[in-house]
Amino acid sequence: MGIGIDIVEVQRIEQLAEKHESFLARVYTEAEISYCSKKKNRHQHFAARFAAKESVLKALGVGWARDVKWTDIEVVNDALGKPRINAYGEVRRLMEEKNIREILVSLSHTAHYAVASAELVKG
Amino acid sequence: MDENTIFEKVKASVVDALGVDEEEVKPNSALFDDLGAESLDLLDIVFRLEKEFGIKIPRGGIQASALSAEGENLKDEDLVVDGVLTPLGIKKLKESMPEVDPARITDGFRADDIPTLFTVQTFVSIVKKLLEEKGKA
Numbered sequence: 001m002g003i004g005i006d007i008v009e010v011q012r013i014e015q016l017a018e019k020h021e022s023f024l025a026r027v028y029t030e031a032e033i034s035y036c037s038k039k040k041n042r043h044q045h046f047a048a049r050f051a052a053k054e055s056v057l058k059a060l061g062v063g064w065a066r067d068v069k070w071t072d073i074e075v076v077n078d079a080l081g082k083p084r085i086n087a088y089g090e091v092r093r094l095m096e097e098k099n100i101r102e103i104l105v106s107l108s109h110t111a112h113y114a115v116a117s118a119e120l121v122k123g
Numbered sequence: 124m125d126e127n128t129i130f131e132k133v134k135a136s137v138v139d140a141l142g143v144d145e146e147e148v149k150p151n152s153a154l155f156d157d158l159g160a161e162s163l164d165l166l167d168i169v170f171r172l173e174k175e176f177g178i179k180i181p182r183g184g185i186q187a188s189a190l191s192a193e194g195e196n197l198k199d200e201d202l203v204v205d206g207v208l209t210p211l212g213i214k215k216l217k218e219s220m221p222e223v224d225p226a227r228i229t230d231g232f233r234a235d236d237i238p239t240l241f242t243v244q245t246f247v248s249i250v251k252k253l254l255e256e257k258g259k260a
Contacts (some may be wrong), residue, residue, distance in 0.1 A: 014245070067181055094199075
């Protein structure tokens with residue numbers, strides 16, 4: 001079992017995206033960028049996804065010890081709009097090691113803050 | 124590039140990213156506790172340093188060598204169990220972050236808390252290491 005939660009200021013994400021050209025490509029997958037870019041409040045969606053990635057890392061409990069890439073954790077939305085986590089690379093490997101079948105995630109955001117929580121589901 | 128030049132550039136990035144006074148930024152200043160950084164600030168500093176020095180700092184590689192079991196015939200559980208560093212993990216973290224007061228890395232230290240150890244010198248060391256590797260390539 002493992003849970004994780006994270007909160008992010010939307011404005012900070014907006015500043016990072018504006019200041020650093022490489023920020024979006026480094027942190028988000030192409031699908032995430034494409035999804036958020038279509039939204040009216042794109043930075044809220046980017047912020048919620050950032051919080052989701054952090055909450056997954058907290059739930060996994062490996063934080064900064066392993067060479068995880070932000071893009072190893074991808075938030076996708078199913079047909080009903082429910083967010084789901086796709087894991088790649090080091091995160092995929094960690095899930096296999098820890099016998100985690102699925103990572104559940106929940107997102108919420110306002111104009112100022114985005115939060116996410118993640119829960120590991122054992123196989 | 125000598126270490127002092129690297130320090131001055133790292134200092135400038137930290138000052139810009141955190142909005143702190145230059146005088147506050149010493150090699151042993153802890154980013155979180157002394158300079159008031161939060162996790163997104165680390166990312167801001169990382170991107171500034173990447174641009175300034177033309178390097179790429181991997182997420183898990185800010186400490187001079189990531190706490191990795193790879194290539195040492197170790198399993199990850201040998202280093203981190205349920206998010207907590209094992210005695211071997213603590214030993215290796217102390218080795219990989221010689222700039223940090225070892226007394227700060229105590230029993231039960233969590234892998235998630237590694238960023239709280241980062242000092243200005245941590246960034247100087249990783250930049251120096253990456254510049255050296257770039258020079259060899």
